[in-house]
Amino acid sequence: MKVLVMNCGSSSLKYQLIDSVSEAVLAKGLCERIGIDGRLTHKPTGKDSVAIEADMPSHKAAVSLVLSHLTDPVCGVIRDLSEIEAVGHRVVHGGEKFARSVVLNGEVIAEVEKCNELAPLHNPANLIGINACQELMPGVPMVAVFDTAFHQTMPKKAYLYGLPYEYYEKYKVRRYGFHGTSHSYVSKRVPEILNRDGASLKTIVCHLGNGSSICAVDGGQSVDTSMGFTPLEGLVMGTRSGDLDPAVLEYIAGKEGLDVGGVVNVLNKKSGVQGISGVSSDFRDLDTASREGNERAAAALDIFCYRVAKYVGSYAAAMNGVDVIAFTAGIGENDANVRAEVCAYLGYLGIAIDGEANRCRGEEKVISTADSKVTVMVVPTNEELAIARETVALVQ
Ligand code: ADP
Numbered sequence: 001m002k003v004l005v006m007n008c009g010s011s012s013l014k015y016q017l018i019d020s021v022s023e024a025v026l027a028k029g030l031c032e033r034i035g036i037d038g039r040l041t042h043k044p045t046g047k048d049s050v051a052i053e054a055d056m057p058s059h060k061a062a063v064s065l066v067l068s069h070l071t072d073p074v075c076g077v078i079r080d081l082s083e084i085e086a087v088g089h090r091v092v093h094g095g096e097k098f099a100r101s102v103v104l105n106g107e108v109i110a111e112v113e114k115c116n117e118l119a120p121l122h123n124p125a126n127l128i129g130i131n132a133c134q135e136l137m138p139g140v141p142m143v144a145v146f147d148t149a150f151h152q153t154m155p156k157k158a159y160l161y162g163l164p165y166e167y168y169e170k171y172k173v174r175r176y177g178f179h180g181t182s183h184s185y186v187s188k189r190v191p192e193i194l195n196r197d198g199a200s201l202k203t204i205v206c207h208l209g210n211g212s213s214i215c216a217v218d219g220g221q222s223v224d225t226s227m228g229f230t231p232l233e234g235l236v237m238g239t240r241s242g243d244l245d246p247a248v249l250e251y252i253a254g255k256e257g258l259d260v261g262g263v264v265n266v267l268n269k270k271s272g273v274q275g276i277s278g279v280s281s282d283f284r285d286l287d288t289a290s291r292e293g294n295e296r297a298a299a300a301l302d303i304f305c306y307r308v309a310k311y312v313g314s315y316a317a318a319m320n321g322v323d324v325i326a327f328t329a330g331i332g333e334n335d336a337n338v339r340a341e342v343c344a345y346l347g348y349l350g351i352a353i354d355g356e357a358n359r360c361r362g363e364e365k366v367i368s369t370a371d372s373k374v375t376v377m378v379v380p381t382n383e384e385l386a387i388a389r390e391t392v393a394l395v396q
Contacts, residue, residue: 001396002026002083003388004070006063007090008129010121011035013062017070017077017084018388025384026077027070031062038062042069050075059125060132067136087133087142088391090181090383091126093119094146095172101149101390104130104142112144118172119230143391150180153221158318161229175233177225179207183215184222185386186328186379193364194324194375202319204312207381208338209329210238210281214308216315224318226311232268236300236307238281241271243307273300283331283338305338309345316349322374325351328381333362339378349374 001021007014016028029042038056043049050069056062070076070084078084089104095115102108109127116123126144133142151159159175160168167173186205191198203217212235215225226234226242236242249263258266266275274281277300279289289297316322325346327339336358343353350373358367360378368376 001085001392002078003391004084004087004133005090005384005387005391006087006129006133007384008059008125008132010125013059013066013129015066016384016388018385020388020392023385023388028384029066029069031056031066034059034062038065040065040069042066042075044075044077047075047077058132059128060135063129063132063136081137084137084140086391086395087137087140088387089126089130089133089142089144090147090387091130091144092122092147092178093176094144094148094152095176096152096174098144098146098149099152101143101145101394103394104134104144108144118176141395143387143394145181145387145390147178147180148176150184151177151215151222151225154224158224173229175225175228177213177215177222178227178231179211179213179215179225180222181383181386182207182328182381183213183217183225185383186326186381187215187217187220187222189364189379190324190326190377193377193379194366201324202322203324203326204315204319204322205326205328206308206312206332206342207329208235208308208327208331208335211240212237212308212329212331214311214315216319218319224315232264235311236276236304237272239269239272239274241267241275273304276300276303283335287335287337301338301341305341306345308338308342312342312346313349322349324375324377326377326379328379333378333380336360339367339376343368343376346374351376 003018003020005016011034013031017026019026025045027044032039034056038054040054041051054065070078071080093115095118097111183205187203190203191201198220205215207213211231213225213227216223232240234242253263277286277297279285279297286297286301290301331338339358340353343351352369352372353367354369362380364379366377
């Protein structure tokens, strides 16, 4: 079965066409600047890539352009649209309603719409993409795969904030967690790679990318994760602050003449390692700057690793032990220094890293020594493949 995986943002759309039998990517690409002007990058496997500027006044126009490229005689990979048998959509927020992926129909879409106010920047865009695909591919079964679903197994002690309980009851204010598709994929891959029984494994997944989160997975279930009501909680990220004293909001608002929304915008977009360093949110730039003697870049890297190590320690406590720590996403898969720095804090857990093995990049690999008490590994994430698998499982 050929499955189209769609990830729609407010002005962008990422896609992959995946053959579910071979799990090969037939084509992938990206539409950018939707509603502004429009740019498409289309990468068909085994053929030349295409990069064009093209008018994309709406998501429907963008999807239409993607479909015409997928079926194009030169840069296409299928003869006609009937070859696409299912579409899997990434949806950011499923609230408490969706603990797993679901086949999309009118009723489900209405329920997803109810989650919009929990993720006002993301869910409406996801729904616009779903709508556009349904109009252009009528009759093709579609599935929603939620970033929050995997974390619905968190116990109350992990998801409730220390706030008046009525805010949870009236407004659904609680911790939801994100990156669930990635945490689920990686935590399932770990026992497969190690040939161990996942049901008895305690794993801490460190998804370290531009957005970063950590997840404690006990016997295959998420029991805690570092992102909360929104993706702002937890680690210090590329541009997000992560955890801080909430009283800082009022103080900065007063000093800078901002309202709460203005401060939250700073916390989301101008903070994190970017805000600390003043250099970049990209760890490659921070590494270069730090080597050149930039102290703020060095501090940003230190702060990032320290926060990761503290979360790993707290999740080892939450699960009363840890068998495996898995690093994934852009930084986790590529940055050997970050992995080594984080693990240097974890000697008390009996963790020892094999310096040579840790030099790996973007491959599945155990990077701890044979006598390390905890297995540390790199497991590249593949959210698109996970979405395609979920989609096939539900439509077949
Ligand atoms: P997202 O999906 O959240 O946009 P990614 O998982 O793709 O993020 O991670 C992107 C980040 O990964 C970049 O901002 C950069 O900091 C980091 N990164 C990518 N490649 C490397 C590398 N070779 N070395 C160090 N960091 C890297």
